[in-house]
Every structure is written in C-alpha cells, then in structure tokens.
Amino acid sequence: MSLKKITSLYIDGFKNMGRLGKKLWLIILIKLFIMFAILKLFFFKDFLSTKFSSEEEKSNYVIEVITTNKNPEK
C-alpha cells in the first residue's frame, strides 16, 4: 500500500463517517481531554517527581519511608 493510498484511506474514512462514528469520536476526544487536560494536569501529578528532581533524592525518600514507616516531610 502506497503512502497516498494510506492517507486517502484515513481522509475518506473520516469524511464519509456516519453519525455513530462522529458521536464516538466526540466521546473519545472529550474523554481524552478530561483525562489529560484536567485529571492528569490537576489531580494526578507524579508524586515523587513533584517533590524531587533527581533519582537519588527519590530513592533516599522511598528508603526513608519504608524503613521508618513515617512520612519524612512531617
């Protein structure tokens, strides 16, 4: 399959998509927006990366947590 054919497969596919297909794509886009632009950005930050910049700091923190059973930040 040539690149032109592959491109036209996608273009024609999206152009001729029925109501159901459009509705499903809308749901996918809204869902991805909620997941990445809202949930990931505001609610699901990587816990260790927000507190430490280096791998060594992260490992020291985890070792301290698991060996003392305490939150070192408190």
Next chain:
Amino acid sequence: MNGIDMSLVDWSRGMFALTAMYHWIFVPLTLGLSFIVAIMETKYVRTGNEEWKRITKFWMTLFGINFAIGVSTGIILEFEFGTNWSNYSWFVGDIFGAPLAVEGIMAFFLESTFIAVMFFGWNKVSKKFHLLSTWLVAVGSNLSALWILVANAWMQNPVGMEFNPDTARNEMINFWEILLSPVAIHKFLHTISSGYVVSALFVTGVSAWFLLKKRHIMVARKSMHIAAVFGLLSAIFIAINGDSSATYVAKYQPMKLAAMEGLYQGSEGAPLVLIGILNHDKEPGDDSEDYVFALKIPKLLSFLGYKDFNAFVPGINDLVYGNKKQGIIPSEEKMATGKKAIRALAEYKAAKKNNNMAEAVKQLEIFKDNYKYFGYGFLPDKKSTIPNISLTFYSFHIMVGLGFFFIFLFALILWLLRKGTIEKKRPALRLAILSIPLGYLASQLGWVVAEVGRQPWTIQDILPTMVSTSHLSTGNVQITFWLFLILFTTLLIAEIKIMLRQIKIGPKGLDESKKERR
C-alpha cells in the same frame, strides 16, 4: 503501624479497585468480540456470502462502540501508580515499566493502525487484506493484555528480578523468566479466555433477543452458532486452565488458596467445598466450625492444589501459627525476619552515608539473608497476613459456579440450534439474555479473587499494600475517587445507551438494500 494512615490506604485501594473494575467492563468485550468478528469475516471471505458480510459489519459496529468508549480507560490506572502508589511504583522499578512500554507500542501499532483498515477499508483494500487487518486487531488487543497481565503476575509471584538496596528499586535480571513465568502464562490465558466467554455471552444474548422479537432471524441464528461454539470451547478451557492455576496458587500463595476455600485447619486429603456458607463468627485459632453448611467433595482440594489426593493443604491457622510437622513457618517468625531486613537496609544506607564500608557490607549481608520475608516486617500483627475471607470465598465459589453454568448454557444453545428449535424455546432465549450480566459478574469476581485474595500484599511477601501508598491527604484521594466514579459511570451509561440503540437498529440499519431473509 504508627506512621501509616489506614484511611488513606483504604481510599487508595478503593479508588484503584473502582477504576480497575470499570476498566474491566470494557476490556473483555474487546478481547473476545474482536475474535468473533474475525471468525465471521473469515466465513464471508471463504464463502463470498454477503449475508456474512452484513453479520460481520453489525458485530464490528458493536465492537467499535465498546472499543471507542473503553479505549484509554486503563491509562487512569497508570496515573494512579505515579500519584497514589508512588512507593510501590518506585520499588517495582523497571519490572512494571518495560512490559507497560511494550504494551503501549504494540497497542498503538497493531490496534490503532489496523483498526482504521477494519472500519474504513471495506471498499479500499482487498478482501484478504481487510480480513488480515481484522485478525491483527484481535491479536493486537489480546497481546496488549499480555503485558499488563505479565506485570500483574509478577506481583503475585516476583521472579526474574533483584532488589537494589542503593536505589530501592527492583531491577530486571531475566526478562524471559518474568514473561514465561507459569503464573504469568496461566493468568494471561485465564483472563483472556474469560473475556472470550463474556463476548460469547454478549453475542448469544443479543442474538437471543432478536429471536425473541422475531427479527433478523438468520443473522441471529448464524451469530449465535459461532458465539456458542466459541463460548463453549473458551468456557471448557477456563475450567481446565483454572485447575492448573490452582497448582500455582497452592505453591506461591497458599494463604489465598486457604481463603478461597475458607479453610482454617489444614489437612491431608483436603476436600473441596462445592457449595458452602461460612461461619462468620469464626476467628483464626478458635475451635468453632469453619462453615455453617458445606457440601464437599472429598480429597479434591488436595488434588487440585498438589495433584495428589492425599497431599497436605495448609489452612489459615497453619499459615498464621505455623505447622512444625509440615515445615510451615509461623507468621511471627517471618515478621521478625522481615524486621531484620528492614533494619539492615536502614543501617546499610546510614553506613554508606558515613563512608563506613565495612559496616555497609555487613548490613548488606544481613539484608540479603533476610530479604525473602522483607514485607512481613511491615505488618502490625500476625493476623494481618489474612485476606478478607468472606469476600474471597464467595467470589471464588460464585465465579466457579457461573463458569460451569456457562458451559451448560452454550451446550444447550448448540443443541437447540442443531435441533432447529431454538426460536420456540423462549425460556432458553430469556436465559441467554439474562446471562450477559452474569458473564461480566463472573469476570469481575475473578479479579476480586485474584486481588483481594492476595492481600495484604502488592508484591507477594515483599511489599504490603499499606506501605505502597503515597503520603497524600485522604481528602485528595476522596475527591479523585468521586470524580472517577462520575466519569466512568457517565461512560458506562453512554456505552449502554449507544449499544442498545444500535442493537435495536440491528444489522438491517447497516445495509438497507438487503431484504431480510426470514
């Protein structure tokens, strides 16, 4: 444990369970329906019969709805690893990262590329290339499930890794040992075939509805035939595979096996409970009866667990209090060993910080000698090694009961189809429709057995759940829990509404030019 906020642990567990269970509503249908559609399209390509094309397109549309709504719901779980389970995520290191990365690449290339051909390519590519694409979507979806299940199996039976005390991470030393671990292979096969049964029940149930409504009769009969054969083979396979999985549970997670059976006092030639009601006043170590009522098959549990009718199966009491005769170490002894390992790790880090290399080497030796029971050192008391018995026991027995019911149902449907009387057997058709939610229930219960039954561990014997969570505020976790509940419930309602509407339209709506043959 004084430093651990148990309400935080419970909410984090609740949120993970919620998202995993919602995610698992969408996945099984993708896994199985993709193969059913591929089989239908193969029929079309081989026979050239346009009726098969119409059937394929109808089920492909339902597959597309499920795929579109379910796609990327699993990403939420990966978000949670980094946010809510950061200690765990750090601790497992590349064991989890590598399989998930492979999953991402495979899912993207196989599914995303060929799914476009599947839906857009009907008049654009040759029949054979289209068929190949449909099969590749099916294989791709199932292969993406492989990697996450390999990661899960590693947590149940951690092999092929080595803990690095300097980084506090597990490092992969043998990829093949992780991938080809018998626990991983059995888990993968058991899980995907449960998806096949769910899908077969879905196709059978929807077809039964058409027959009850006297609509699309030929489409329904043909679809039902393929689904019932596919479902029967898958359900029989699950029963056989479940039997061999029991061997590995007995070997690596004996407490889970004891919980699945509600077995407190171990014995040689242990019976298998067929149907039972647990004695809910029962406490580990007391003399009261395990069950209020139980119908048992003698010696079968010993055989299932150890392939020997007279083998000793340890009960909860044996595992908690130990059993010298059987060489089972008491939990308290394992806890003492674990505490030594934790202490040695702390001393090792301190010695390295102070450049005291002799002390560091000494502590490292102590750590390595006691690492086997590292996780036990975190447990507050010996009884915390016991999972929720009722939930595990009832989930397991309902799942197994439903599994055998599905074998009966598919066999019945095939028999009625063969006799040519299926349309007249309205109770059987109603039973097939009612079995759609039962398939989902059995599949979800399987996960409950796997995940609740292995508590208190995230990584068997090495890391307990209570130590795996991030130090977040419980309030934050509660907010995200409710957000997810709203998001996933909305998605589920959308899926059901769109799916029902499309089923009502039926295959006719996809090809108006064809007159329905009745």
